[in-house]
Each structure stands twice: as structure tokens, then as C-alpha cells.
Amino acid sequence: MTLTELRYIVAVAETRHFGHAAERCHVSQPSLSASVKNLEEELGVTLFERGKRGVFLTEAGAQIVAQARRTLEEAERVKTVARQGRDPLKGVLRLGIIHTIAPYLLPQLVAALRRDAPEMPLDVEENTTANLDRMLKAGELEAVILALPYGGPGIETVPLYEEKFRAVAPAKHALARKKSVAVEELDAGELLLLPVGHCFRDQVLDACNEFSRPPEAGRQGNSLETLRSMVASGLGISVLPATALTARHVSPLVKSIEFSAPCPVRRVALASRRGFHRPAALEKLVGAVRELDLPVTAL
Amino acid sequence: MTLTELRYIVAVAETRHFGHAAERCHVSQPSLSASVKNLEEELGVTLFERGKRGVFLTEAGAQIVAQARRTLEEAERVKTVARQGRDPLKGVLRLGIIHTIAPYLLPQLVAALRRDAPEMPLDVEENTTANLDRMLKAGELEAVILALPYGGPGIETVPLYEEKFRAVAPAKHALARKKSVAVEELDAGELLLLPVGHCFRDQVLDACNEFSRPPEAGRQGNSLETLRSMVASGLGISVLPATALTARHVSPLVKSIEFSAPCPVRRVALASRRGFHRPAALEKLVGAVRELDLPVTAL
DNA sequence: TGAGGGTCATAGGAAAGGGCTATCGAGCCT
DNA sequence: AGGCTCGATAGCCCTTTCCTATGACCCTCA
Structure with a gap:
């Protein structure tokens, strides 16, 4: 599990679209897809339901994305603290x-x-x-x-x-x-x-x-x-x-x-x-x- | 900034010794040293004072390590949530x-x-x-x-x-x-x-x-x-x-x-x-x- | 019904990041 | 002065990650 992967799943959750999420993260769609899949396998949970109607968060996915947001927030604060301590x-x-x-x-x-x-x-x-x-x-x-x-x-x-x-x-x-x-x-x-x-x-x-x-x-x-x-x-x-x-x-x-x-x-x-x-x-x-x-x- | 780097600086902060920290993290001492240095450069802050008397946390380092701990904790919770949602x-x-x-x-x-x-x-x-x-x-x-x-x-x-x-x-x-x-x-x-x-x-x-x-x-x-x-x-x-x-x-x-x-x-x-x-x-x-x-x- | 477009997954190769071993250099201690 | 400790550096390798190209699937619309 990496911070990058967490950023990816948050982006997918927010855009409900792998392509748009990839764009927002400045990576190609296959890279993002692979990373998301990788994380899903590591966690042993399907985070997103990929359907032709669009991408949906699963029940577990919603909770995990929420936790991912918290994690990323704390990670951002590391940088903030660093800026203050510079x-x-x-x-x-x-x-x-x-x-x-x-x-x-x-x-x-x-x-x-x-x-x-x-x-x-x-x-x-x-x-x-x-x-x-x-x-x-x-x-x-x-x-x-x-x-x-x-x-x-x-x-x-x-x-x-x-x-x-x-x-x-x-x-x-x-x-x-x-x-x-x-x-x-x-x-x-x-x-x-x-x-x-x-x-x-x-x-x-x-x-x-x-x-x-x-x-x-x-x-x-x-x-x-x-x-x-x-x-x-x-x-x-x-x-x-x-x-x-x-x-x-x-x-x-x-x-x-x-x-x-x-x-x-x-x-x-x-x-x-x-x-x-x-x-x-x-x-x-x-x-x-x-x-x-x-x-x-x-x- | 990666979760691995955060784990490394927490280990160094706790052991006050690059070699012991590397051992705890199951990596070689040079790898850990390089990662720590890398993070310090990215954050623009010296986290540790390396002296012959030992390794000391700087003021900014102490705050950043504390924030790193929080981040790692939240990251761990991602796994916990995943386990529960499996x-x-x-x-x-x-x-x-x-x-x-x-x-x-x-x-x-x-x-x-x-x-x-x-x-x-x-x-x-x-x-x-x-x-x-x-x-x-x-x-x-x-x-x-x-x-x-x-x-x-x-x-x-x-x-x-x-x-x-x-x-x-x-x-x-x-x-x-x-x-x-x-x-x-x-x-x-x-x-x-x-x-x-x-x-x-x-x-x-x-x-x-x-x-x-x-x-x-x-x-x-x-x-x-x-x-x-x-x-x-x-x-x-x-x-x-x-x-x-x-x-x-x-x-x-x-x-x-x-x-x-x-x-x-x-x-x-x-x-x-x-x-x-x-x-x-x-x-x-x-x-x-x-x-x-x-x-x-x-x- | 068949062509076209949209969307995510897969494949294969290139670049980079991170790891390791070996070695260095500074400084302490005897 | 020489040995020792410990972190930094160098050089190399391999895993990871990323990209482009392509595939599979399905919906849509003529």
C-alpha cells in the first residue's frame, strides 16, 4: 500500500471514472487501473464496481476511501509541519x-x-x-x-x-x-x-x-x-x-x-x-x- | 514522500541509530540512510542531527516524526477497515x-x-x-x-x-x-x-x-x-x-x-x-x- | 443488426526508484 | 598512531511503475 495508490482510489471515488481520475493524477489510465487493482488485491477487497453504467463505490470501498482520505490528510500535514519547521x-x-x-x-x-x-x-x-x-x-x-x-x-x-x-x-x-x-x-x-x-x-x-x-x-x-x-x-x-x-x-x-x-x-x-x-x-x-x-x- | 520513508524516520527516531533502525525495517543501513536523506531534502528540513555522540532529533524533526506516526497509524487503519469489509x-x-x-x-x-x-x-x-x-x-x-x-x-x-x-x-x-x-x-x-x-x-x-x-x-x-x-x-x-x-x-x-x-x-x-x-x-x-x-x- | 464510440483491462517494453554490497571518511578511544 | 564505530557514498542490480498500443465488452444509434 502506497500513498500514491491511496491518491488514486480517492480520485476514482470522486470522479467515478478511471480515465478522468488518471488525468487528475497525471498518469495514464492503464497505470491507474493497474495500481487500483493492485491495491484491491493487497487489501483483499473490491473497492469499485466497474459497470457499463459507470463506476460505483462498494460498501467496503466507501469506508476504505474515507480512511484513505484521512491518511492523505495526515500525510499532507507532514509537509505543512515541515514548511513551518524550515x-x-x-x-x-x-x-x-x-x-x-x-x-x-x-x-x-x-x-x-x-x-x-x-x-x-x-x-x-x-x-x-x-x-x-x-x-x-x-x-x-x-x-x-x-x-x-x-x-x-x-x-x-x-x-x-x-x-x-x-x-x-x-x-x-x-x-x-x-x-x-x-x-x-x-x-x-x-x-x-x-x-x-x-x-x-x-x-x-x-x-x-x-x-x-x-x-x-x-x-x-x-x-x-x-x-x-x-x-x-x-x-x-x-x-x-x-x-x-x-x-x-x-x-x-x-x-x-x-x-x-x-x-x-x-x-x-x-x-x-x-x-x-x-x-x-x-x-x-x-x-x-x-x-x-x-x-x-x-x- | 512515501509511507516507507515515514516508517524509516520513525524507526530512526526511536532507535537513535541508523544501523539499528535499518535492522528493524529489514533493510540495509545505506538504503535507510539514503531514504532518510531523500525525505529530508524533499521536506527541506534536517530531521536528525548526526553526531558522533549519537543521532538526535531536531526540533522540526520531532514534530515531523510525530506527524509521521499519525500518518502511519491512519494508513494501518486502511488495512483494518479492509479486513472488516472483506x-x-x-x-x-x-x-x-x-x-x-x-x-x-x-x-x-x-x-x-x-x-x-x-x-x-x-x-x-x-x-x-x-x-x-x-x-x-x-x-x-x-x-x-x-x-x-x-x-x-x-x-x-x-x-x-x-x-x-x-x-x-x-x-x-x-x-x-x-x-x-x-x-x-x-x-x-x-x-x-x-x-x-x-x-x-x-x-x-x-x-x-x-x-x-x-x-x-x-x-x-x-x-x-x-x-x-x-x-x-x-x-x-x-x-x-x-x-x-x-x-x-x-x-x-x-x-x-x-x-x-x-x-x-x-x-x-x-x-x-x-x-x-x-x-x-x-x-x-x-x-x-x-x-x-x-x-x-x-x- | 452492425458500425462506432466509450470504458476499463491487458500486454510488453522502457525508465526509475529502491535495494544491496563494498568502501570511504570522520571522529572517538586506547 | 591504529583500531573501531557509524553514517555517507559509489556502483550495480532488480523490482516496481509507468507509458503506448491494443483488446474485450457493451452500449448506442442509424
């Missing part, structure tokens, strides 16, 4: 973003994309690098925004921007009065960090590699905003990325102090699988990020 | 019967068929010979039970039975006391007939061809039962076929008198289009009629 800027883009970037990038990014690529909504997964890596490789995500270094076989990355880290301390803390601070000056005992698993935690520890041991338990917050609150409450000091310290995030209780050179930074990139089929979607995403008003250095 | 004794039989036969044949016929061919319900059209002829030739009916002579190009008839005509008169009418009557004895002025268009009217007039002119207006009834009532009311005499005069139709007010030889008769037949695709259904119908307990002579 535009790479159309259709959901499944994007992963790590916890320490998402809250500070997403609001502006979503707004920008809604303007530049209105038919490409984002399906955002906020998670840790390890989980996003797994999901990207498993095909559950099309792209991931995370901190470098990141890569591996089959993965392509596009650097987006580099952002500086800044120290944050309670307004009344001695540090708060300084204009800048060297990483070595930070007191490991006071430092508040994200839990294990967050790459930002490792980056901070890396930058301040003078800290021989991680801070004791109780000196952790589950998100950068939690850390900020903890600092505001005077529980200690911490380090945040610049994007978490824009005007919209300021608090009178927390002062941020820039690091003296060499200032620790992190590089943020967009990662995707090599050979991803919608490069245009990625380019749009990269372009949108680069045009955002962020306290970062473009790469 | 039995010639299954499915409605559209049967026409003339007005002067239907009321006396149908009740018993329907009962018999419900027993012998329970999956072949009758869709009965009661009408005049002229209308039934048109409907049969137009394919709106599969068979017609009517009085001979009937036929023509493309039409086949099977004689069913022959039934005698009988005169009917009010119980107090002089005729009612006779044991038999010759057609010539009937009084044309008293005779009640069906309206023009009923073949039975013509048959009665034919049999009693001594009547030079049809009876005047007002001496007509729209059905045999109306004629019987009119006779019962003493409005005149009439002629009815034997099947309208069985025990279940007797009335104390109406007497029926048989005709002396040569007794006028009508021959009832089953007509169908030559080449009708369900001869078994017709045979069943003929058999059922012949086994009925009717006051007729089988043919």
Missing part, C-alpha cells in the same frame, strides 16, 4: 545556563530575543555545568551558556564575554572602605562560597589559590543571591562576578570592592554540539548576548 | 422494493436475514419501479425487488416467485358469494386502482384489458392497504396480489375471490447491476426469499 529561527531552542549566570543574563537575553527572533522561544534549563554537559551530549539541550574552560569531543564553544570578579563585604566591614583589594588579602576564614558542584566555587578557589583548605561547613550559600544576603547579614565576605553586581543588584548593606591586578575573571561561552543543524539560531543567540548592556568585556 | 455478507445491503411488495415481504424477509446473515443489515428504499430503476443505475441501490418485466442494459434479474392476483369485494357484494370469477366479469366502473406510476396498477389494467378506459378519479387509493380499506367500506371492488391476502391480512368486511383460469399473475424478481461485487449477498437474499412461507409459486 526556518532555523523558528521553533524552541533548548538552552542550558549555569546557576551563576542565568539570573543575571536571562532577563535581558529573553527580552532581546523576543525582539530579534520572536519565533524562537527559549526553553531554559538552569543547572550545574556537569548536568548541562550531560544533557547537551544526550541531545536534551541544543546549547549551553557556561564558564570556560569547557569542551571536549564533539563540542564546539564560542566565547561570549569575560567578566571580572569582585569582592563583596558587609558595609561595616574593614574591607568595605578599601578602594581595591588583592586576592591575597581575603581572609579564608571569612569567605562564603557556593556548595561543591558549582564551577564558580572552584573558580573562586582557583583564583585565590592561597587558600590551602576550603572554608568549614556553614560558610556556604546555595546561590549567589544567598551569598549576597549572607554578606549583608554580616556573616562574612564573598566573591561575586560583575554581572551579579549591576545597579539592579545593589544593596546598602553590601559593598563591592574591585580586585587589584591581576583581577580574577571568568570567561563565559556558548557551547553546542558540533554539526548542530541550526547554526543560525546560535548566531542569533551570540549576537543577542553581545549586544546586551553588561559589565563585561566582549570576546 | 466478508461479502458483512455490511449494509441497499435494497429497493416496490410499494406493492414491501409491506408483505419485508417483515418476514428481514427476520430471515437477521438469522441467516446477521452482519448484513438491509437499508430498504420503498418506491416505485421507475425511481428504483434510476437509483439502481445510479449506484444508490445494490438490488431491487420488483415485478417483471424489468431489465435493460447492465441489469441482471433473478426471478423469485410468481403470485396470483385475486379479486376483492365487500362481504355484502354479489361477487363475494362466488367461488371464482373471470376477469371479464369485473365491473370497470366499480374497480378501485392504485394511482398512475404504480406498476401494479398497470398490471391489473393489462390483465383486465377489456377495460377500455381507466376508472374515473376518486376511485384510487395510494396503497394496497388503502384499497383494501376502501373495499371494506363498500366503495367498490379491487384486485390484490396473493401476498396481500394471507391470514394476517384478512378482514371480515372483505372477501377475496380467486380468478378462474387464466388467472392473472405477476412475476417478482431481484434485479441488480451486472458485475455487482457481492454476488454472495444477492444469493443469500434470493435464498431467504425462496424459503419464506408465502402464497406464491417459486420460480
